[in-house]
Amino acid sequence: MVFSSISFLFAFLPAALVLYRIVPARARTVLLVLISLLFYAWGDVTHLPLLLFSVIFTYVAGMEIGLYKVRRQKRSARRALILAVAVHVIVLGFYKYTDFFMQNLASLFRREPAASGIALPIGISFFTFSAISYLADIYMDRAEPESNFLYAAAYITMFPKLISGPIAQFKDMQDQFTAPRMTKQGLLAGTRLFLVGLYKKVLLADNLGMIYAGIQTLDTMAAGTAWMAMAMYSLQLFFDFSGYSDMAIGLAQMLGFTIDRNFDYPYVADGMGDFWRRWHISLGAWFRDYVYIPLGGNRCSTRRQIFNLSVVWLLTGFWHGAAWTFVFWGIWHGFFVMLERFVFRDIRQLIPRVLRIAVTVLIAFFGWVFFASPNMGYAFRWISRMFGSDGLGFADAATGYYFRSSLVLLIISVLCCTPRFGRWLNGLSWHKGKAGAYVSSVVYVLLLICSIAYIVGSSYVSFLYFAF
Amino acid sequence: MSELRIAGIAKWALIILLAVILVMQAAGNRSSSTSFEEMAGAVRQSTDLSPMSEGDNQMLKRLYGIDGAEYDGFMLYYPASSMGAEELLLIRMKDPAQKEAVRKAMETRRDTQLSNFEGYGVEQTAMLENSVIDVKNNYAVFVSAQDPAAVQEAFRKAY
Numbered sequence: 001m002v003f004s005s006i007s008f009l010f011a012f013l014p015a016a017l018v019l020y021r022i023v024p025a026r027a028r029t030v031l032l033v034l035i036s037l038l039f040y041a042w043g044d045v046t047h048l049p050l051l052l053f054s055v056i057f058t059y060v061a062g063m064e065i066g067l068y069k070v071r072r073q074k075r076s077a078r079r080a081l082i083l084a085v086a087v088h089v090i091v092l093g094f095y096k097y098t099d100f101f102m103q104n105l106a107s108l109f110r111r112e113p114a115a116s117g118i119a120l121p122i123g124i125s126f127f128t129f130s131a132i133s134y135l136a137d138i139y140m141d142r143a144e145p146e147s148n149f150l151y152a153a154a155y156i157t158m159f160p161k162l163i164s165g166p167i168a169q170f171k172d173m174q175d176q177f178t179a180p181r182m183t184k185q186g187l188l189a190g191t192r193l194f195l196v197g198l199y200k201k202v203l204l205a206d207n208l209g210m211i212y213a214g215i216q217t218l219d220t221m222a223a224g225t226a227w228m229a230m231a232m233y234s235l236q237l238f239f240d241f242s243g244y245s246d247m248a249i250g251l252a253q254m255l256g257f258t259i260d261r262n263f264d265y266p267y268v269a270d271g272m273g274d275f276w277r278r279w280h281i282s283l284g285a286w287f288r289d290y291v292y293i294p295l296g297g298n299r300c301s302t303r304r305q306i307f308n309l310s311v312v313w314l315l316t317g318f319w320h321g322a323a324w325t326f327v328f329w330g331i332w333h334g335f336f337v338m339l340e341r342f343v344f345r346d347i348r349q350l351i352p353r354v355l356r357i358a359v360t361v362l363i364a365f366f367g368w369v370f371f372a373s374p375n376m377g378y379a380f381r382w383i384s385r386m387f388g389s390d391g392l393g394f395a396d397a398a399t400g401y402y403f404r405s406s407l408v409l410l411i412i413s414v415l416c417c418t419p420r421f422g423r424w425l426n427g428l429s430w431h432k433g434k435a436g437a438y439v440s441s442v443v444y445v446l447l448l449i450c451s452i453a454y455i456v457g458s459s460y461v462s463f464l465y466f467a468f
Numbered sequence: 469m470s471e472l473r474i475a476g477i478a479k480w481a482l483i484i485l486l487a488v489i490l491v492m493q494a495a496g497n498r499s500s501s502t503s504f505e506e507m508a509g510a511v512r513q514s515t516d517l518s519p520m521s522e523g524d525n526q527m528l529k530r531l532y533g534i535d536g537a538e539y540d541g542f543m544l545y546y547p548a549s550s551m552g553a554e555e556l557l558l559i560r561m562k563d564p565a566q567k568e569a570v571r572k573a574m575e576t577r578r579d580t581q582l583s584n585f586e587g588y589g590v591e592q593t594a595m596l597e598n599s600v601i602d603v604k605n606n607y608a609v610f611v612s613a614q615d616p617a618a619v620q621e622a623f624r625k626a627y
Contacts, residue, residue: 049489057482064475071472080479087483094490111501118493 001042003194003247004201006455012039013251016159020255021182029150029177032255036159040122043163047121050091051157057087058131059152062138066145069138081139085132092128095120100322123163125319129286130156134170136290142171151177160251164244166262166282169289173257180256190253192444196422197246199447202454204413205240208232211406215398222392224399226385232406233372234365235413238267241280266364267417270356271348272336275364283319287312302342309338320371325379329370336363499606500627504541504560507607507626511543511558514622515613519554520545532557532573539566540606553581553592555599556619557610571603574610581612 001008016035023031041048061084068077098118105111134155137143146152155173156162212232215225245262252259262282269275276284288297295308317330340348348356366383373379381389388394395403415421425440500507523544525536536542540560547554555577559570578599585592599612600620604627611619 053482053486053489057479057486060475060478060482064472064479067472067475084479087486091486091490094494098494 001039003244003251004198004451004455009452009455012042017254028180029148029154032159033150033153033157036154036157036162039159040157040162044122046119047124050095050121050124051127054088054091054127054131055153055156057084058134058156059146059149061087062135062145062152065135065138069141077139081135084135088128088131088135092124094118095124097318097322126165126167127156127162129167129283130161130170132290133167133286137170137174143174146174158252158257160248160255160257161259164241164248165280166245166248166259167286168259168282169286172260176257181258182256186253186256190250190255192250193253194247194250195444195447195451196425197243197248197250198451200239200243200246200416202243202451204409204416205236205243206454207409208236208239208406208413211402211409212236215402218398220390220392221385222390222394222396222399223386223388224395225402226382228399228402228406229382230365230369230386231410234267234368235410235417237368237371238263238417239413265417265419267361268357268419269360269364270353271360272333272340272363275360276333276337279364283316287316291315306338306342309334309341313337323374324376325370325373328376328379329367332363332367332370500604502607502626504543507560507623508541508543508558510622510626511556511609511611511619514619515556515611515615517545517556519548519552520556521548528557532577534569534573538562539570551589551592553585553589553595553612554614555581555610555612557608558623559608561606561608567603567605567608570608571601574601574603574608578610578612 001012003009020028020031020035037048037051040051061080065077065080065084068074068080095118134143134152138145146155151174154177155170161168209232212229215221215229215232218225221229242263249259249261260281262280264278264281266275266279269278292308292312295311296304297308298305300308313330313334314327315330316333317327320326320329351359369382370376370379373382425443427436523531523546525542527546528534528536528542528544531544531546540562542560543556543558545554545556557574557577561567561570578596578601582593582596585596595614596612598616599610600616601610602608602620602623607623607627609619609623613619
């Protein structure tokens with residue numbers, strides 16, 4: 001079930017919120033776990049046992065690590081951590097990477113590749129990383145092992161973040177389970193954030209995606225069209241994922257939990273390091289805290305730092321998907337992050353900020369070409385088209401058509417990539433008294449009405465399209 | 469027994485359980501590495517194709533509503549006469565995710581044929597009722613013939 005579906009918005013969410021608010025406080029955690037398991041089963045009932053295994057195993061392994069720590073048996077605690085993390089990584093690898101390795105092995109031995117047929121469980125990358133965070137935080141003395149199984153289960157399965165994150169770390173969540181802060185302000189702020197996310201996903205990302213999909217059907221394209229495809233996909237990805245994250249954080253807030261923001265206007269970043277402090281922040285923090293710093297971080301020689309960063313970026317790419325395109329994308333980002341840190345650190349401040357932002361956006365957008373492509377050949381063909389390899393010049397009729405039909409959407413999208421709109425809306429809510437609050441309420445209600453109308457309308461349009 | 473010991477035992481029990489689940493899942497979802505030509509040959513030899521005509525992608529779209537270009541390969545034999553119910557469709561999927569669409573297309577085709585012959589074509593109805601739909605991980609077969617079990621056996625052996 002996705003947050004932007006009618007069944008979630010009008011059935012699951014209201015029922016969950018009402019139930020969660022009316023049950024006694026001591027029953028809320030068990031209700032949260034049950035609701036979350038139902039939410040998961042709705043989308044992927046076949047892998048529900050796997051999720052339950054992950055929860056039970058993590059709880060047991062966490063307890064064991066905690067007991068070793070109490071007894072000051074550091075080496076045993078370390079062994080227990082390594083084994084537990086290895087189990088999680090093997091499970092993730094089995095479901096996510098088996099086909100990738102089989103295909104590569106087959107091509108290595110010049111055999112016909114065979115698909116394993118192993119279906120990817122929904123959200124496995126996210127709940128596995130949550131489980132590892134639980135174990136690592138106990139080992140690193142950042143959190144106590146949960147004595148209450150329900151709290152551990154609620155942390156891993158919590159439905160707002162279960163499918164697509166953010167990957168909130170256990171140390172930041174643990175105290176919240178004992179006493180979720182359910183306030184009217186939290187409910188309202190959560191609702192507002194959820195509506196902003198819904199608007200980003202439904203009105204911006206889905207429309208951008210439709211134009212991108214249209215461009216992709218062209219057999220040949222002029223350079224300008226290929227550039228437009230890159231821009232459309234880059235914007236779609238941002239609004240899709242940041243919209244989902246906003247909805248997740250908003251939902252958690254409605255339930256009384258605080259999860260840090262996952263996106264902070266990444267397309268106004270003025271460097272690749274800055275970009276990664278703004279894009280999928282929770283994933284960057286996870287790799288920093290559980291991979292980069294344990295490897296030595298930046299308190300070591302330059303050579304060792306380069307090694308540490310290479311490991312992190314290779315893993316970051318591979319985590320996103322089992323394909324060479326994702327690995328390349330990880331290397332691409334890692335390369336520019338290292339270039340910025342080790343080569344241009346002193347001179348980058350001499351470059352005007354606008355230019356730094358433009359270069360960062362260009363690097364990120366080119367990276368998305370690999371991210372979006374099914375294979376490396378496709379990505380390079382796409383890039384070559386951006387430089388006119390189809391021989392159609394910079395613009396043709398299709399370029400004009402797609403540009404005209406998406407101009408308004410593009411302008412709104414670009415404006416929403418900057419903090420101005422959000423600041424204006426938040427400013428109205430908090431600082432302009434009653435009048436501001438009324439205007440802001442009207443804006444949010446309008447966002448809701450437009451989003452719902454679009455959700456209902458989009459299925460209507462797709463139904464009409466069948467007739468052709 | 470100490471808490472630590474209980475936790476250790478529970479942990480290993482869970483790991484063993486997990487290993488069993490993963491092995492079973494891997495075995496159950498095995499894809500066949502048999503080439504389409506080999507599989508098609510084995511299936512073709514297991515039944516009498518004379519009452520059928522070979523179909524192309526256009527016919528596949530017409531009868532089953534699926535596009536052969538989206539699959540690794542297909543072999544279609546459809547009734548040569550309007551009173552025939554003999555039919556054979558073999559498909560190799562590109563992705564196991566296509567399994568359900570293929571199964572549905574085959575079931576729909578069988579139901580359509582059944583409703584076409586219902587009430588007057590006793591033999592044809594019996595043949596269609598005995599027909600076999602067998603969907604594996606990357607291959608699927610639908611056969612309506614005098615001896616569909618022989619085709620299914622050949623299909624499973626070659627898989």
